[in-house]
Amino acid sequence: MTQTIKLAVIPGDGIGKEVVPEGLKVLEAALEGSGVTLETTDFDLGAERWHRTGETITDAELEDIKTHDAILLGAVGDPSVPSGVLERGLLLRLRFALDHYVNLRPSKYYPGVATPLADPGDIDFVVVREGTEGLYCGNGGIVRTGTPQEIATEVSVNTAYGVERVVRYAFETAQARPAHHLTLVHKHNVLVNAGHLWRRVVEEVGTEYPEVKVDYSHVDAATIYLVTDPGRFDVIVTDNLFGDILTDEAGAITGGIGLSASGNLNPVGEFPSMFEPVHGSAPDIAGQGKADPVATISAVAMMLSHLGLGTAAARVQAAVDADMAARAAAEAVGAPLVRTTSEIGDAIAAAVRG
Numbered sequence: 001m002t003q004t005i006k007l008a009v010i011p012g013d014g015i016g017k018e019v020v021p022e023g024l025k026v027l028e029a030a031l032e033g034s035g036v037t038l039e040t041t042d043f044d045l046g047a048e049r050w051h052r053t054g055e056t057i058t059d060a061e062l063e064d065i066k067t068h069d070a071i072l073l074g075a076v077g078d079p080s081v082p083s084g085v086l087e088r089g090l091l092l093r094l095r096f097a098l099d100h101y102v103n104l105r106p107s108k109y110y111p112g113v114a115t116p117l118a119d120p121g122d123i124d125f126v127v128v129r130e131g132t133e134g135l136y137c138g139n140g141g142i143v144r145t146g147t148p149q150e151i152a153t154e155v156s157v158n159t160a161y162g163v164e165r166v167v168r169y170a171f172e173t174a175q176a177r178p179a180h181h182l183t184l185v186h187k188h189n190v191l192v193n194a195g196h197l198w199r200r201v202v203e204e205v206g207t208e209y210p211e212v213k214v215d216y217s218h219v220d221a222a223t224i225y226l227v228t229d230p231g232r233f234d235v236i237v238t239d240n241l242f243g244d245i246l247t248d249e250a251g252a253i254t255g256g257i258g259l260s261a262s263g264n265l266n267p268v269g270e271f272p273s274m275f276e277p278v279h280g281s282a283p284d285i286a287g288q289g290k291a292d293p294v295a296t297i298s299a300v301a302m303m304l305s306h307l308g309l310g311t312a313a314a315r316v317q318a319a320v321d322a323d324m325a326a327r328a329a330a331e332a333v334g335a336p337l338v339r340t341t342s343e344i345g346d347a348i349a350a351a352v353r354g
């Protein structure tokens with residue numbers, strides 16, 4: 001049976017434009033001979049478009065994106081655009097409008113890959129970050145008093161509905177993993193309103209998953225454990241801001257943010273899910289061929305798996321694993337591999353083809 005994947009492609013800004021072509025290169029290799037055809041639509045969104053037209057994304061473009069099976073995004077944000085215009089007006093608009101309430105961010109350490117940790121041990125956990133609420137709602141404002149006593153507020157929104165559905169997804173994830181272990185990360189000793197809601201929901205939903213061992217860490221302590229004892233984590237469930245911060249740290253300990261993939265999921269399938277690297281547009285290295293495309297390529301593997309194409313996903317993952325092994329071998333002899341973004345993409349695409 002032939003199947004067509006309708007993929008919306010948003011390279012965005014900075015290194016997003018460099019890593020997305022590598023992701024597509026590997027995706028095409030993975031689909032060769034599978035009977036699945038790929039139909040891509042490029043969306044011209046990001047800083048250049050904003051400078052040209054003043055638009056972040058139009059309602060018509062959003063509707064068009066909704067007709068696709070999935071979205072592959074690079075990154076958005078550019079120093080030439082006021083901070084927040086693209087991050088809120090484009091990226092968060094997509095996540096909110098497409099109800100991406102699960103932001104899934106796996107972290108796995110490939111033994112031998114360079115890491116700042118002296119003894120990384122066995123790191124293999126997944127962060128289930130809430131994606132549509134919390135401090136990222138844009139709920140707040142600024143009171144310009146005309147005096148030095150200006151007031152700015154950002155209010156974290158946590159609904160029982162929103163917390164319950166992401167917590168349930170996290171329990172399902174923990175139930176499906178061998179360790180059956182879920183850690184709620186929050187700060188309920190201070191954020192007593194939101195924190196206690198999260199804690200109560202985890203307790204209540206947890207009664208339906210008796211096999212899952214549940215524990216709790218305040219977010220500040222969690223940042224310590226990620227460095228000193230990352231092996232203690234299996235599945236972490238947390239809110240939008242804490243999950244954002246923890247997953248950059250998770251990238252750093254597992255070999256660099258250029259390796260970390262994420263899926264913005266609408267698990268009920270009402271809207272297309274969006275796959276992207278955890279990192280941003282990295283203006284400091286943009287245009288130099290220095291960006292590691294592995295995060296985007298791994299996001300492609302997550303996308304294939306989400307679309308039910310497990311064999312193709314496994315082929316991409318195996319090729320990424322092989323590339324990690326090659327990196328580790330080079331590290332071991334003191335001669336780290338130095339390759340451009342497209343050379344890494346070429347090597348992984350070739351490995352996918354076998």
Ligand SMILES: NC(=O)C1=CN([C@@H]2O[C@H](COP(=O)(O)OP(=O)(O)OC[C@H]3O[C@@H](n4cnc5c(N)ncnc54)[C@H](O)[C@@H]3O)[C@@H](O)[C@H]2O)C=CC1
Pocket residue numbers: 015074075076077078079087091257258259276277278279280281282283284285290291292293295
């Ligand atoms: N999902 C998205 O579209 C995101 C967008 N951003 C935006 O990106 C812009 C830059 O943000 P930053 O805070 O600098 O975060 P960033 O993630 O772009 O960069 C942080 C550091 O990681 C390095 N880095 C990132 N990706 C890399 C890769 N693939 N290979 C090698 N090194 C890599 C960068 O060179 C930089 O030193 C801002 O406009 C920000 O708002 C930030 C995070 C996510």
Ligand SMILES: CC(C)CC(=O)C(=O)O
Pocket residue numbers: 087088091092244278
């Ligand atoms: C720019 C933010 C809205 C996104 C971000 O940093 C993230 O999702 O990791």
Ligand SMILES: [Mg+2]
Pocket residue numbers: 244245248278
């Ligand atoms: Mg982030």
